[in-house]
Amino acid sequence: MSLIGSRNERGHGKKGTTKRRQYSREALETAVEKVKAGMSLREASRESGIPHTTLQDHKKNKYAFAPHPNLAITTEEEHSLISYVLWMADHAFPISRTVVKALAVAIIKESGRSTVVNLERGLSDNWWSRFRARHPELSARVPDPLNRARVQGDTPAAIKGFFDVYEPIFVSHGLEHKPHLIFNCDEMGFSDKHKSRETFLCQKDRKHIYQQQQNTTREHITVHCCVSAAGESIPAFIIFQKCLPSTACALEGPPKALYGVSPKGYMDAELFLKWLLFFVKHAPKERPLVLVVDHHKTHVSREVVKFCRENQVEVVCLPAKTTHVLQPLDISVFDPLKTVFSRNAARLGLVRGDLVIGKKHFPAMLREAYPQVVTKKNIMAGFKKAGIFPLNREAFDSSQLVKLVPTTPDPKAATSEATAGTPDTKAAEAPATPAATTFLVPGGCCSTCGQRAPPTNPLVATGLVSQDLANVLVPPVFQTSNRQKVKRRLLLPARVITSVKYNKLLHQQEAGVKEKQERKRKREELQRRREKREPGKNTKGKRKWQAEVSEHCAPVSEDDVCLQPQLPWVFSFPSFDSLL
Known part of the structure; x- marks a missing residue:
């Protein structure tokens, strides 16, 4: 006599031993559809392995989900609120739970209708849980910080x-089956702050747990990494600040690693050129090689271009501020390497609480962390996600691209230009803001009353928000004056710096620098000649200017406070309301 299973195994035993379902949601829906089509419950149960009682309950819609009605705001208002939340998340201005509840209260106040909600205390947590249940498309995430320049x-x-x-x-070099010829290199900095990202154990009712931080030196250390699309890596290049820790660092560090020194511990043009010699030595002998780098000034010097052209190395520069999307090292190597390094630094405190992690111990710690992260799997995954190898334009994560928020012209500037009636040539020559389209269009001045019309909400114009909520669900505004010249660094596009076109550009830039230096030398020489001809004139002017400066920069007493706005060095700043 054989036993099929005990009472507990069949799910009829003690409390808590009920057998969990072993079927998917798709299998359940398919079985229910067959039962509704005419198949018997027993036959459908034997075929799908789902209990016939479960099929019977779902056939009768016993478990049909009926969301709780929303008694706070209407369906249209809630739809506008959801559209606003998703729009703000797409433009890197995510909305938290507290802000959503505050916006819902503002919507109720804007409508002016009577409600059961206590407007002083706000909406409850039950409303929030039902709101989330009605909108499963929402998900809570911890946002990553993003520099505005990257946006x-x-x-x-x-x-x-x-x-x-x-x-x-x-395509021209036939790299479809040659991943060992495609490389990516970049620098990674290690400072004196090593933060562990592990979760540790403590007593259950304890609210706080502390971890003693390892004492570290304040000197910056740079690690230059280089990997290929085939999953291979060039030995690391470690750059210390001012001096090497000791002669034993080469024995304790990663195998075949290269060591260098710079005044501040960062990569410079001279060190990068020396690393290129090291790179050519360890790279495959087959040519040409393709090296993908960022637009750092140490990577694009004329000496680097000349060396790479002589050794048949094609250097492709990534567009500025796109390394977190297109650079394989940033995608799959650098962040895990810092995590493992920080974890090892935290575990050292369990053995030596008084250990100081400095330049002396850094090579040994990097030797332990480097092979755990810089693996063939991680390297190849980075090249694949970036779309560099295999070549795929659509491989990058499009969710990392932040949509630009349109800017608003300064209303005061627009009003002054409208009233003056003549365009300002200087304002027309001013550089435009990188945002392409202006949605918040300030109304022009009325020809009858002369007043300026209020701005329109772009979300209302696109149909995401209803007109009634135009004053509540408002996107962030970036005002830029047409008369104000804002100096911004030029965002360089992708380019091949070993090309003939870029080589000509370098020659032109070098000729321009020499011409500028020559003009400066001539001006200085001319100034020296004038000083020799009229030695007393310049000293008198200089003394007169010093007297005027001393007169204006005299300390202000309490009795002269009322005269401060008339002084040349006192500026009146606009109020916070005027900035808004």
Whole structure:
């Protein structure tokens, strides 16, 4: 006599031993559809392995989900609120739970209708849980910090420009089956702060747990890494600040690693040129090689271009501010390497609580962490996600691209230009803001009353928000004056710095620098000649200017406070309301 199973195994035993379901949601829906089509419950149960009682309950819609009605705001208002939340998340201004509840209260107040909600205390947590149940498309995430310059530089046009430059090189050199000839290099900095990201154990009712931080030196250390699309890596290049820790660092560090020194512990043009000699020595002998780098000034010097052209190394520069999307090392190597390094630094405190992690111990710690992260699997995954190898323009994560928020022209500037009636040539020559389209259009001045019309909400114009909520669900505004010149660094596009075109550009820049230095030398020489001809005139002017400065920069007493606005060095700043 054989036993099929005990009472507990069949799910009829003690409390807590009920057998969990072993079927998917798709299998359940398929079985229910068959039962509704005419198949018997027993036959459908034997075929799908789902209990016949479960099939019977779902056939009768016993478990049909009926969301709780929303008694706070209407369905249209809630739809506008959801559209606003998703729009803000797409533009890197995510909305938290507290802000959503505050916006819902503002919607109720804007409507002016009677409600059961206590407007002083706000909406309850039950309302929030039901709100989330009604909208399963929402998900809570911890946002990653993003520099505003990356928002302006990381655009679909910039990424398309990179592939337009990289694809001809990829095809012309026949790299479809040669991943060992495609390389990516970049620097990674280690400072004196090593933060552990592990979860530790403590007593259950304890609210706080502390961890003693390891004492570290304040000197910056740079690790230059280089990997290929085949999953291979060039030995690391470690750059210390001012001096090497000791002669034993080469024995304790990663195998075959290169060591260098710079005044501040960062990569410079001279060290990068020396590393290129090291790179050519360890790279495959087959040519040409393709090296993908960022736009750092140490990577694009004339000496680097000359050396790479002589050794048949095609250097492709990524677009500015796009390395977190297009650089394989940033995608799959650097962040895990810092995590493992920080974890090892925290575990050292369990053995030596008084250990100081400095330049002396850094090579040994990097030797332990480097092979755990810089693996063939991680390297190849980074190249694949970036779309560099295999070549795929659509491989990058499009969710990392932040949509640009349109800017608003300064209303005061627009009003002054409208009333003056003549365009300002200086304002017309001023550089435009990188944001392409202006949605918040300030109304022009009325020809009858002369007053300026209020601005319109772009979300209302696109149909995401209803007109009644135009004053509540408002996107962030970036005002830029047409008369104000804002100095911004030029976001460089992708380019091949070893090309003939870039080589000519370097010659032109060098000639321009020499011409500028020559003009400066001539001006200084002319000034020296004038000083020799009229020695007393310049000293009198200099003394007169010093007297005027001393007169204006005299300390102000309490009795002269009322005269401060008339002084040349006192500025009146606009109020916070005027900035809004």
